[in-house]
Amino acid sequence: MIKIGLREARSHFSRFVMSIIAIALGVGFVVGSFCFREMLNNQVDQMMASNMDADVYVRGDKAVSDDGSSSSQNTYNDISISLTDDVSSLSGVKSAKVTYSVSGLVLVGKDGNAVATVGAPTLGIGISSAEPWRSASLTQGSYASGKDEIALDSYAAQKADLKVGDQTTLVYPDGPRTVKVSGIFHTSNSQAGALIIGLDPTVAKASSDALAEDPNVTQYIAVYGSANGGTALDAAQQSALADTINNSLPASSKARAVTGDTIRDEQSQSVKDSLGFIQPLILIFAIIALFVGSFIIANTFSMIVRESMRGYALLRSVGASPGQVFATVIVQAIVLGIVGSLAGIGLGWGMVKLIAEGMSQIGSPLTGSSNPTWRDVIIALLVGVCVSLFGAALPAKHASLAPPLQAMNETVNPEKPTRLRAMLGGIMCILGIGCWVFTVMLADNKDGLTPWKTVNDMNSGWPLGVGAALLVIGFIVLSPALVTGVSRVLGSLPSVFFPVTGKLATRNLARSKRRTANTAAALFVGIAIVSCLGVVASSAKASVAGIVDNGLKSEFVAMASGGMGVIPDAAVDAVKGVDGVKSVTANKLLQHVEYDGKSSTASTVTTDSSLFTDVFTPANTEGDPTKALKNNEMVVAKNTADDHGWAIGDRIEVSTDLATVKLTVGAITSDATFSSSIIIGHTEADKLVVPQMQRTTAMYISTTKGADLAKVKKDLIAAVKPYYVISVMDRDEFKSTISSMVDQIMLILYALLALSIVIAIFGIVNTLALSVSERTREIGLLRAIGTGKGQVRGMLAIEASMISVFGTLIGLLVGSAAGVVIQKVYASQGLETLSVPWGQLIVFLFMAILVGVLASLPPARRALKVPVLDAVASE
Secondary structure (H helix, E strand, O other), X not given: XXXXXXXXXXXXXXXXXXXXXXXXXXXXXXXXXXXXXXXXXXXXXXXXXXXXXXXXXXXXXXXXXXXOOOOOOOEEOOEEOOHXXXXXXXXXXXXXXXXXXXXXXXXXXXXXXXOOOOOXXXXXXXXXXXXXXXOEEEEEEOOOXXXXXXXXXXXXXXXXXXXXXXXXXXXXXXXXXXXXXXXXXXXXXXXXXXXXXXXXXXXXXXXXXXXXXOOOEXXXXXXXXXXXXXXXXXXXXXXXXXXXXXXXXXXHHOEEEEEHHHXXXXXXXXXXXXXXXXXXXXXXXXXXXXXXXXXXXXXXXXXXXXXXXXXXXXXXHOOXXXXXXXXXXXXXXXXXXXXXXXXXXXXXXXXXXXXXXXXXXXXXXXXXXXXXXXXHHHHHHHHHHHHHHHHHHHHHHHHHHOOHHHHHOOOOOOOOOOHXXXXXXXXXXXHHHHHHHHHHHHHHOOOOOOOOHHHHOOOOHHHHHHHHHHHHHHXXXXXXXXXXXXXXXXXXXXXXXXXXXXXXXXXXHHHOHHHHHHHHHHHHHHHHHHHHHHHHHHHHHHHHHHHHHHHEOOOEEEEEOXXXXXXXXXXXXXXXXXXXXXXXXXXXXXXXXXXXXXXXXXEEEEOOHHHHOOOEOOOOEEOOHHHHHHOOOEEEEHHHHHHHOOOOOOEEEEEOOOOEEEEEEEEEEOOHHHOOEEEEOHHHHHXXXXXXXXXXXXXXXXXOOOOOHHXXXXXXXXXXXXXXXXXXXXXHHHHHXXXXXXXXXXXXXXXXXXXXXXXXXXXXXXXXXXXXXXXXXXXXXXXXXXXXXXXXXXXXXXXXXXXXXXXXXXXXXXXXXXXHHHHHHOHHHOOOOOOOOHHHHHHHHHHHHHHHHHHHHHHHHHHHHOOHHHHHHOO
16 A cells, blocks of 8 residues: 555656645755854854963852843842952963953944944953953954954954054944054854954953942953863863852852853853743744644645545455554555655755845854754655645545445545534634633723633733634635625626636536635735734834824924934934023933832833923823932833832832832823833932933933024934934934834734745646646636637636635635734734724735736646647546
8 A cells, every 4th residue: 555655756746846845945944044053052052162262260149130121141249350369379270351342432434434233242352461361362453452443353354344544433332532443353153243443452351330320249250261271171170160269259259150151051041041032033934834734735635535535445455444544545645745844854944044245245244053963854754744634634534434335436535524524613703702802801901801810811812813813714714605605796797708718717616615615714814914014013003193183392302323223312412502402301211110119011111201291291190200309219111010009109119239129109190102111210220320320221311492403303313423423313213213114023923924825826836727727627618619728728817816815815804803802902012003904914815816817827728738639638
């Protein structure tokens, strides 16, 4: 039976092509996710090996609570810098030092513009001949000496087009400084697009101290051993040196030495954890692609089994058991899965290689290995084979259980009734709609919706996700029962313009309800997700536009971009000095703030009371937010207050590493502008976080009455020009910037989801091609009685278009409804305006017709290649 199955697979191989492509695309995403993860992990390991290259590190001896981040790495108490001298004098220690670094720098290139990076930082590190970086080697010139010199990593020098002796500008957090390039050095590993600038250690220390809460403490002291003449120590030598240091550290130091390998492993794992969302995100799209591909496989095997039913009946008649017949189909599925998986492994591997090359071209080189492991290959093969088996299981069961005599009669195999599927699918759809209604009600009335607190406190995502799953599966189950009615409706217009071909196409679809429904379902899934995202994206942009148009009163907004991400205080002062400026409201972000001993998902911001007078007028507030800030009280978003159980007048313990204060909740606002925010005044903020650690993320600039806005904007741009990366925008430009950010995110998601739609298109081509093969005699008879080639092409084009429109309409309906529900659920968190992109949805519908026409061309060409007499004689 295995031999028979292999022969069948070989004879049907041409019909498996579309299924192989579908499996290859889905498996390619699976392998790509594994390879991309391996590449990132290897890159992180390489970077930690060079950036944290000391043999031993001295750090705090007590782990402190985390700050609510997703990182798995513990943080430890700070230690005194004075320990450096004590450690340096120990036997076996070549040197001990605190490596000072400065983040938030902006390097200006030879062309006078800031050197842009793709998400990577620009970092200044204290390096000199006396305090070298073991993993860096000087290739030209010398290390920086004094505040007027810098040395550049070779990648930074290349990006900035700077050479030794060139003068440029380096923008520090406190302002720009003219510097000279004294030298160029090379690091042993790629820094993934980061720009590394070598500073004089005294300059790096001074800049770091200016931003530190306490310049006399540090997290780490790096220790380099002398055992190998300055080269890295092995694991045993690191442990021995760490023990020597620990034996000499006084108990009062609250410090402990650990090996460099330990620190590198911890740091690597922390970064890997923070990047852990990437692989699941890719795998989600892989699952969608494989799910869609399974419909193609099911259709392929259904038609192959139907055509081969006589052969299976003969096998049964000569003694083959149902299990053996079942095995012949399963063998074909295994072959299909293996071939598709092998193609997918190569495709996924190649995609990651292309991604790495692309990232290198745009300025973020990755040198980590991206080769798949044997485990990745085995998983990919299992995934491809399992999907193939899943798609072939029901057709194989049908082949094995059909009575031999009935199977021999090619005219007595009508489709099963769809009544049961209609009932089951209808019930699932009703339950799904009920889940969505409950989700919206829960979001609107979280406190008193039900008598049960546990239900009221439920995360809205659960009923939302369950409802979506029920509706998607429900429509897939229900769709065969809809085919007859939908085909009549969709075929009514073509039947008017093309009476013969339109009616034939309509009847052909109704003859194969399950096949038509399966093909449409493949497109339905992709369109549903895309249309859902389209509604969410359109609503997000409309919400931002509504906030700007209706709530924002200030005429200009200034934000930092590029590698800096923070507006220097000097830039704020420069803006305040521009003629025509009435007030400048600078929003400053505070990090690592806890409330009643617990971290919060809300952002903690300090700002001026002018935020609520000159910038925004919050709606739906409890209390007076302006008065609250003036009285050093907190202004809290309503969803944040609900999460913490806060009310007006509550006294909250607010703490950081620096201090703990008691603050009163002075106002609560449900305005979407301040969703998930906790706002406090400058006086209390300065107690919690030293001013230099408060990061200004945006400035709202209000002008005096009657000011010439064009002149004020010109003067503002001139005032921030020395800082290179600060953008001054009016309201329209601000809206456009936010919209473009949403568009960029959605473009990536659309590109990934396009894969499922491409697979669905292959499914339409596959279904029509197999249908044409199945109807060879029928098409031959039509041609014999005078049907022209154009009419045959038109019939198949109408069939394909109706399948495409059927799947697209259901997808648009379900996807748009999902987007509406998501908007209602998250209205209190900023998504307050519903916007349905009707134009985009109509484009999807017209594209479905175009897709149908194009998908019909290859099958039509194949049908017309068969001579009429051969087609009529075909069996």
